[in-house]
Structures are given as C-alpha cells and as structure tokens.
Amino acid sequence: MSDRPSRGDAHHDREPTSGADRTTGRPGPPGRQAAAWLRDHPPPGPFRPEFWRSPLRGPWLTSVFGLVLLAGIPILAITGLLSYAAYDPRVPDNDTTPERGLLGFYLFDWPTYPASLYRVTQGVHVVLGLTLTAVLLAKLWSVIPRLFIWPPARSVAQAVERASLLLLVGGAVFEFVTGILNIQLFYVFPFSFYPAHLYGAWIFLAAFAVHVALKLPKMVRSLRSRSIRRELRTGLDATRPEPPDPDGLAPLSPAEPTMSRRGALAFVGGASLITFGLSVGQTIDGPLRRTALLAPHGRDYGTGPNDFQVNKAASAMGVHLADTGPGWRLELAGARPALLSRADLLAMPLHTYVLPIACVEGWSTEQSWTGVRLADLARLAGITPGTAYALVESLQRGGAFGQASLGAGQVADPRSLLALRVNGADLSLDHGFPARIIVPNAPGVHNTKWVRRISFRPTAR
C-alpha cells in the first residue's frame, strides 16, 4: 500500500499566483514576490501532490482508521491512568513519579475489589495497544502526504495546528514504542519507563483531544461520504479513488488500484488480529496460554504447582537458599515488634484464596494461594487493621521493587495474604519462598517476594 514517485517532470499547477499581487494584478514588493514564488514552486518529490499516487488514500479511509483509534485510544488512556493509580503512588515509598504535580489529581486508594480488575484493565491496556499498532501505522500511512504540504503553512492557524501534530504523532509513536519495548524488558531508553510513559501520555492526550475536537466534524462528514456496506461489496475492478479533497489526501494523479478498499480494511484488520491472537494468550491460564507465540510471558513452565509465570528469578535477585533456610525470620515492625519463623507462621490460622497475579506488562495468571492474613500479622504487631499501611521489604539484592508499600485498605482485606504455599505446595524459591505477599487486585510488583520485614505504620490521613 504505498506510492511511487511520479515522473519528475509532472508539473504542478495549483493556484498559480506567479508573484503577482492577487488583488491588483500588479507585481508586489520583491519580498512578497519571492514568497509567492516559493509558495507556487514546491521542492520536487513528496512536496508535490502528484507524488502521492495511492488510489485508496482519501478522507473516507483516513476517517475509518481515525474512528477505530477514536474508540481505542480513550480505552488505552483510561486503563493506563488506572494502572498509574493501581501503583498507589500516594502511599509512602511507592512513588515512582514524585514530581507529577497536578497530573495526579485523580488518584484514589486502589481497591481490592474486584480482585481481577487490574488483571482486566492492564491486560486490555497492553493487548489493545499491541492490536492497535497496525491501525496507528495505517492511519499514519493514510495522512503522510499532509506532512509534505507546500507551503508548510498558509496561515498562523495552520502553523499552530501543525505544531500540535508533532505532539500528536510524536506522542503516539513514543507511547507505543516505550510501551512495546518495556513489555519486552528491552530498556534501551535513556529514562525510567514510569515517568516517561506517564508524562508522554499526557502530552499525547492533550494533542489527541484537540485533534479530535478539530477533526470530528470532518470525520463524520467523510464517513458519510461513502457507504461502508457498499465498500465491503466493492471488489478491485470497481475500486475508484475518492474525489479530490481540500486536504489533499485523495491523490491528484491516482495510480491504478492494486487493492480494493475492503481489501485494505481486511489487511489492516488482519494485521491487528494476528498481533492480538499471538499475544492475548499471556493473559489466560491453561492450554490457551501457549497461543501467545509472540509475547514475553506466553511461556509454558510445566504442570507442577509452582509451574507458572515467574517475573523475578531468585538467582538474578541474589536470593539464595542460605537466606531462606531454617534461619529465616519474618520481622514485624509495629507497636509490638515480633520475629516469626516459617513454622510460627504455619501455626497461625491459614487461609486459601484463588487470586491473580497481574503484571503491568500485561500478562497475568491466577493461582490458589495459602497463607497468613496480613490483618492477623498487623494485629500480632499491635496494630488495628485499617489504620496502618505496610512497608514490605524483600530479601532481594538489587533490582526494582525490592520493597513496596500496601495501603491500609489492602492490609485490612481478609484475602490479602502473606502466602506460604501455592496450589497446595510450598512456594518455590522463584515464587518467593519462604513467604510472599499476595493482595487482591494489586499490580504484580506490589506482591513482594522473599519477604523479610513488614513494617506497619500509621496512615497520615
């Protein structure tokens, strides 16, 4: 779906003004003459409308892609902003973006109900983002002649609007690229993912909102200009270019079509579908997980009780059997500090809940966890559940999220556990032996593994 440069000698004959003052017909001052000459003589190549020959480009096709993105991007935005709230940045020690200022205006205590909320929202955020990549590329393809319009701006209004398009296109590609690289753990960007993806999103959303506001009427008009049903019945032989439009999307000198409009829609839809189909499996447990052929966490670990997705390998985090053996003690800090061995913990009332682990990278898995309620541990430390947050520290050496704080509501939820067992077996070292946190609806990295200390601290509020 692309273009071939037209013949170099194709001449350009739009709005000839030839340096003459249009109102009087007399030649204007030299400066204005030069400007007019420049306006009428675009550089060769993509700056000339004849260069763009795809017979499928046009306001209708652009609007179809635009409509899909208009539906999808708000979902990406909302799920993304929810994920930011899910990290509970207002709970002490959790903040990865302390300079957020007003952009954290909407933050709220992340709930523990429904337990699978984050699994769904973050799964949607990542998988939908992957799915929309093809649509984004198609949309950019459909409007690329606009990048080369000549003159670059005919009015102040156009110049200002084009500046906002740099934020729109740069922002969209930036958000997709950082997100896609991050889920593959390919940290080549020279910044931390969290602030960059968050602030980049706000810049993009500002440009997106104004773009929608300015283009919505045009999009609706363009969509009405052709019947989608008729397009879906039109094969290659009957495919004709859209009529020339003021924006110059439809080609002035169209080439013979090699693909119908419905073919192009199926092409982009198929590209979205294959991206979706090869990655959505990493949000599903069971045999379907293996369908995620191209997704970082679609791997099969086996069939044992501990054979499910690992996110931080014990060996890489410097956690060894020596640290987690019989000498291990859980330290509770609160009104009444305490030291507990694993046997002490196993002697406490144990509870079993089926709860998901859902990662910011989009993958998730649900397992059956058995352990001690965090609320019981709080009481043991002389703290009334609901009045204190908990700072949980891991044995891990180095790496991100060696500690994370849980909000008062999370500590108080009866399903929030310090898990000792999973699926009826002791936790494996990779899954956090001797003990790990599991909190309903919390993002995966807040379920700290290899816990060594839990400090209950009164909430400021």
Add this chain to the structure above:
Amino acid sequence: MSDDMPSRIRRAYRWTAARYGADPLHLLALLACFALAGYAATRVVAAGIWAGFAVWFVGAAVVHDLLLYPLYAVADVAAQRRPWRRRRRPSGDPGRPPPINYLRVPAALSGLLFLIWFPLILGLADDTYHRSTGLDTSPYLGRWLLVTGVLFAGSALAYAIRLRRHRVVAGPRLHVRAPRSPRSSPSG
C-alpha cells in the same frame, strides 16, 4: 452602548479570525492543548529526564515518517517492479490475477510482527529477560519464522486456488487479453 458591545465583540472576533486564519475557538483549543502539554513537559524536566525524553519523542515521529514509512513504501514499489516480471510476461498469461497482494500481505504481517517483537526475536534483551523469567529468548526467532512461513504458505495456497479458479473460468479465453490492462502502477 449596550447594543454596541456585541457588534464590537463580533468585529474583534472577525478581525482575529482574519488575522489568524481560523475561528478563534480553534486558537483557544490549541492553546489549551499546548498549556496541558507544556505542563506535562515541565514534569518531564522536573523528573530530570528531559533530554532523553525530547530526543525519543521527536525521534519517534522522525523515525516513523522519514525512515520506516519510506522503507516500506520503497519495498512495496520494488516488489511491484519485480525484475522477473518482464522476463515472464511474453510467455505468461497476461490476464492472470496479479500476485502482488499475495506477496504484500504476508510480508507486511510478518514485518509488523517483527517491528513489534524484534527485541524478543533477536534476543536483544536476553539478559533482562533471563533475570526476570528464568528462561531465555531463544524460542522467539523460531516462532517468528514459523508464523512467517505459515503466512507465506497460506498466501501461496490462496494464490494457487485463485489461479486455478481463474483458469477454470477463463479457460477457453486463456490467450485473450483481459479486459483490464495489467496493473503496472503500484499503489495501495
């Protein structure tokens, strides 16, 4: 005076519109956009990551528009001006369905998957991947090649079926020129 105000406002409105080149609301909306984006940019500065952020932000647009797009557009043009075409045409069937989409679609889908997953496929983040999952990224190149192979095989099969149907339908007129001229011009 009271009925002068609306007309004065209207005049100012029209003056602004004429100078600016669009409805003043257009300017207002864009100013709101730049205000929010500008505020977010100050947060980027406060986070101390502005230089890398700016390079990647502007670079994202530049790399797409001036690198990725030209690359795939030129690849598409090249595929349509395939050198073997001329050699075959005299003996071949001029009316046979053009194969371009049967090449273009699997190539584009495979290319998209590569574009998204190249760090996994090429094992570029093998170290962090191993630290995270305890596994290595070695299966991904094979998986991508497998998907690519299936796409091209499926496309070839579809083209074979299409050709066969075409021969059955056009059987007796095999050497008659098809009503449409051969598609020499590339496009989407």
